[in-house]
Amino acid sequence: MLEVMVNGHAQLVPAGSTVADVVRRWRDCPDGIAVARNGEVVVHSAWTGTEVAAGDHLEILTAAAGG
Amino acid sequence: MAVAGRPLASRLLLGTGGIAGLDVLDAVLEASGSTMATVALRRVDPAATGSILDVLRARDVEVLPNTAGCHTAAEAVLTAKLAREAFDTDWVKLEVIGDERTLLPDVAELLDAAETLCDEGFVVLPYTSDDPVVARRLEQAGCAAVMPLGAPIGSGLGIRNPHNIALICESASVPVILDAGLGTPSEATLALELGCDGVLVASAITRARRPADMAAAFRLAVEAGALAAGAGRIPRRWHAVASSPAEGLASLADPD
Numbered sequence: 001m002l003e004v005m006v007n008g009h010a011q012l013v014p015a016g017s018t019v020a021d022v023v024r025r026w027r028d029c030p031d032g033i034a035v036a037r038n039g040e041v042v043v044h045s046a047w048t049g050t051e052v053a054a055g056d057h058l059e060i061l062t063a064a065a066g067g
Numbered sequence: 068m069a070v071a072g073r074p075l076a077s078r079l080l081l082g083t084g085g086i087a088g089l090d091v092l093d094a095v096l097e098a099s100g101s102t103m104a105t106v107a108l109r110r111v112d113p114a115a116t117g118s119i120l121d122v123l124r125a126r127d128v129e130v131l132p133n134t135a136g137c138h139t140a141a142e143a144v145l146t147a148k149l150a151r152e153a154f155d156t157d158w159v160k161l162e163v164i165g166d167e168r169t170l171l172p173d174v175a176e177l178l179d180a181a182e183t184l185c186d187e188g189f190v191v192l193p194y195t196s197d198d199p200v201v202a203r204r205l206e207q208a209g210c211a212a213v214m215p216l217g218a219p220i221g222s223g224l225g226i227r228n229p230h231n232i233a234l235i236c237e238s239a240s241v242p243v244i245l246d247a248g249l250g251t252p253s254e255a256t257l258a259l260e261l262g263c264d265g266v267l268v269a270s271a272i273t274r275a276r277r278p279a280d281m282a283a284a285f286r287l288a289v290e291a292g293a294l295a296a297g298a299g300r301i302p303r304r305w306h307a308v309a310s311s312p313a314e315g316l317a318s319l320a321d322p323d
Contacts, residue, residue: 007110027111032120034108034153041148059110061149063119065083065092066107067133067160067269 002054013052020047026060034061068264070242071158071190071211076102078259079289080131080244081282082269085221089117091278096126099272099282103129105160107136108150120154131192133160138173140180147184158190160214160246160267170220174201178208185209194246197231199238212241214267217258218248221270225254229261236262252281252288259292260300 001012006022013022019035019042027033035042036059042050052058068075081101086092096104104123123130132150137143140163147159163180165173172195184191191210195201202213215235218224225248226232236243242264249255255266268285275281 026113032118032153033111034149034151036145036149039145041145041152043152061108062111062153063106063130063132064109065086065119065273066109066135067082067084067105067131067162067267 002052004052004054004056004058006058007060017052018048019050019052019058022052022058023047023060027062032062035059036061068242070192075265076100077286077289078265078293079255079285080104080265080267081128081272082246082267083119083273084135084269085273086278087273089119089122091273092119092122093126094279095272095282096122096128098279098286100286101128101282103131105131105133105267105269106154107133108146108153129158130154130156131158131160132156133194134162134180135164137163138165138176139163140176140183143176143180144183147180147189151189157188158211159184159192161191161193161210172196172216174198177201178204181205181208181210192244197228197235199231199234202235202243203238206239206241210241212244212264213239214244214246216247217245217254220247221274222248223250223271224248225250226257226261229257232258232263233261252284255285255288256292256295259289259296262296263292265289 038057068078077100079101081099081104083104132154134143134146137146143163151157163173163176164170181191181193185208192212192214193205193210194214197215205213217226244265244267245258245263246267249268249271258266272278272281
């Protein structure tokens with residue numbers, strides 16, 4: 001297992017997990033979601049091919065009322 | 068009004084900040100007639116039920132993501148790119164805050180971010196100060212509109228410097244959308260009369276006691292202002308100009 005930070009919370013995920021796997025654990029529907037990994041955008045098409053590493057900081061973001 | 072070649076049916080853009088719930092948002096959207104509304108990008112809440120995006124989509128309202136909460140150009144650029152991924156739009160309400168107490172924009176960071184995002188093909192609508200020179204620089208950077216503030220965000224102080232807003236409108240060749248500070252619909256009318264193409268209103272509607280009623284009032288106010296702006300107001304004069312004719316006036320003075 002690896003420890004990664006997801007939206008400010010420490011999470012244990014199986015080794016070999018991809019960004020897509022982590023997002024799925026957080027929310028069923030990936031619609032309207034963006035992911036930043038260590039301060040860089042991970043585009044949707046790269047979610048399944050990007051493995052997370054121990055210590056990664058992931059931000060999983062969506063729309064909220066604002067502005 | 069059209070921004071970046073896309074017609075906007077309503078000159079009233081809705082800021083969703085401060086809305087009490089999705090049911091209130093739906094009622095406000097219906098009453099406002101707005102066809103574009105802002106959203107912020109925030110961490111997913113796994114416990115959340117319902118999505119603001121679903122409410123907007125159900126009413127065919129375009130999503131305008133903002134970069135609220137960003138204090139540097141780098142943060143704002145990254146947020147705009149994340150918003151593009153999340154919402155499949157290259158439009159962004161660019162906001163870079165320079166002071167926590169007043170939430171006034173940091174125009175140096177704003178201009179830096181605007182240049183980067185315009186170069187990368189974003190349709191940038193910058194929330195800016197009421198400085199005509201900054202507005203011109205943003206337009207030169209390629210922004211699709213400029214959005215000067217009337218007063219600090221959420222202050223409800225109205226348009227503190229109508230002269231500057233009129234100067235911005237006079238010079239701009241992109242749409243001018245007054246953003247922030249309005250408290251009541253008559254101030255939206257004034258914005259349009261000063262030459263603005265539209266207004267973006269959040270708190271004045273969302274934090275009103277009856278948000279849907281206030282949204283309807285703003286819709287009418289914006290329509291009134293747009294009509295008045297095109298109708299040509301009379302010049303201001305120091306003394307009176309009689310509206311009834313002097314010709315044909317009866318002689319009613321006492322004959323002695």
